[in-house]
Amino acid sequence: MKYIIKESQIKNMMWNYLDSPNYIVLGKEGDEIVLLREGTSNYHDYLYTFDDKRLLVEEDIVFGFSSLFNMDPDDSLDYIGEWFEDRYGYEVNEIINWFD
Numbered sequence: 001m002k003y004i005i006k007e008s009q010i011k012n013m014m015w016n017y018l019d020s021p022n023y024i025v026l027g028k029e030g031d032e033i034v035l036l037r038e039g040t041s042n043y044h045d046y047l048y049t050f051d052d053k054r055l056l057v058e059e060d061i062v063f064g065f066s067s068l069f070n071m072d073p074d075d076s077l078d079y080i081g082e083w084f085e086d087r088y089g090y091e092v093n094e095i096i097n098w099f100d
Helices: 007-019 059-068 073-088
Strands: 023-026 032-037 044-049 054-058 094-098
Touching: 007 059, 007 073, 044 073, 054 059, 054 073, 059 073, 059 094, 073 094
Parallel strands: 054 094
Antiparallel strands: 023 032, 032 044, 044 054
C-alpha cells in the first residue's frame, strides 16, 4: 500500500508521538528543568538549562524518533527542539543527543 501524507500531517504525528508519554517537570524556573516520564524516578528524558538555553535529549528518544519517522538523528533533534519550544514555551539555542 502506498500512502500520501501531507507535511502538516507529519508534524502533527511527530508532536503526538512526543506528547504521548506523561512527563513530570522538575525544577521549573531555576537553573534547569528536567522532564522525566511519569512512573520513573531516575530516568530523565530531557534536561533544559536556562543560562545557555540548551536542551539535552536522551538518546533513546532521538533514535526512536528518527527510526519511526525515517530521518537522520540530527534532523530529529531539530524537530524535537521545535516541539519542546512549542510545548513548554522556552527558547532552545542548542539541542544535544544525551547519552545517559
